[in-house]
Amino acid sequence: xxxxxxxxxxxxxxxxxxxxxxxxxxxxxxxWYEDGLPADVTGVMLPGGFSYGDYLxxxxxxxxxxxxxxxxxxxxxxxxxxxxxxxxxxxxxAGLTPGAFTINESARFQCERVHVRVENADTPWTRAYDEGxxxxxxxxxxxxxxxANDETYDRLVEADRVLLRxxxxxxxxxxxxxxxxxxxNVAGLLGDRGTVAVMMPHPERATLPDLDGTDGAGLLRGFExxxxxx
Amino acid sequence: xxxxxxxxxVRLKRGVLDPEAETTQRAxxxxxFELEDLRSADRxxxxxxxxxxxxxxxxxxxxxxxxxxNPTIHDYEVEVTER
Numbered sequence: 001x002x003x004x005x006x007x008x009x010x011x012x013x014x015x016x017x018x019x020x021x022x023x024x025x026x027x028x029x030x031x032w033y034e035d036g037l038p039a040d041v042t043g044v045m046l047p048g049g050f051s052y053g054d055y056l057x058x059x060x061x062x063x064x065x066x067x068x069x070x071x072x073x074x075x076x077x078x079x080x081x082x083x084x085x086x087x088x089x090x091x092x093x094a095g096l097t098p099g100a101f102t103i104n105e106s107a108r109f110q111c112e113r114v115h116v117r118v119e120n121a122d123t124p125w126t127r128a129y130d131e132g133x134x135x136x137x138x139x140x141x142x143x144x145x146x147x148a149n150d151e152t153y154d155r156l157v158e159a160d161r162v163l164l165r166x167x168x169x170x171x172x173x174x175x176x177x178x179x180x181x182x183x184x185n186v187a188g189l190l191g192d193r194g195t196v197a198v199m200m201p202h203p204e205r206a207t208l209p210d211l212d213g214t215d216g217a218g219l220l221r222g223f224e225x226x227x228x229x230x
Numbered sequence: 231x232x233x234x235x236x237x238x239x240v241r242l243k244r245g246v247l248d249p250e251a252e253t254t255q256r257a258x259x260x261x262x263f264e265l266e267d268l269r270s271a272d273r274x275x276x277x278x279x280x281x282x283x284x285x286x287x288x289x290x291x292x293x294x295x296x297x298x299x300n301p302t303i304h305d306y307e308v309e310v311t312e313r
Contacts, residue, residue: 102246
């Protein structure tokens with residue numbers, strides 16, 4: 001299996017993502033967006049960064065590139081797709097997941113550790129956890145505030161498609177623990193299929209033991225879990 | 231074909247938080263100005279040739295839908311004038 005980590009102009013977490021996935025024994029390679037999606041990919045990761053300088057809106061330029069059409073087709077066939085940070089913004093702009101990630105309530109770029117609660121453990125991405133588990137993960141974004149209208153948000157909640165919510169160290173989902181003003185403290189969500197997920201926190205920065213904590217490893221193992229379940 | 235300029239104004243839907251506008255308002259207030267509220271919008275000017283105003287509007291409308299605005303958070307207006 002090979003996970004394609006798609007590199008756009010301005011991506012900057014692509015190498016970290018490949019390294020973290022490789023550490024977990026998941027074969028991964030960087031794919032330059034102009035080269036198209038390899039036919040035999042068993043997963044797609046949209047990494048963090050600042051694709052196209054966040055022109056117009058974070059992620060929108062990358063979301064309109066031809067490779068995203070191929071990613072959409074692959075996702076519809078059940079290929080696992082994970083968007084992290086800028087990749088999450090790209091995912092929402094591409095319509096892989098509903099809603100939008102926009103400017104933080106603070107109007108500032110925020111680089112800090114947060115806690116997130118696993119809201120649904122019955123997905124490939126959260127198979128390694130139990131519902132209610134609290135993970136410590138880093139965030140680093142200026143446009144991470146999740147926005148969705150009432151209808152979309154209610155639909156997400158009813159279908160149990162909220163994956164992660166910002167919470168305090170005890171797992172309480174509070175306003176004080178919401179770093180960016182996201183609706184419902186949403187930090188990560190699922191697409192139409194459970195094999196498609198986007199999240200603002202960086203699991204690839206919380207996977208290697210020589211960095212600070214490994215709480216994110218289970219999220220990346222979703223690529224394995226999705227294949228095992230297919 | 232007629233030459234037109236289309237102006238697309240993209241603004242946040244009412245009720246969607248605009249932290250940049252709030253920050254800008256606070257900066258104006260720090261400079262000593264008095265104001266009640268501040269809203270910001272993006273404005274795009276597009277020059278194009280089309281058969282009619284309606285045809286130009288239709289094309290620009292699609293541009294706004296597909297790229298310039300994000301329907302999740304934005305409303306937009308299109309205004310077409312002869313150039």
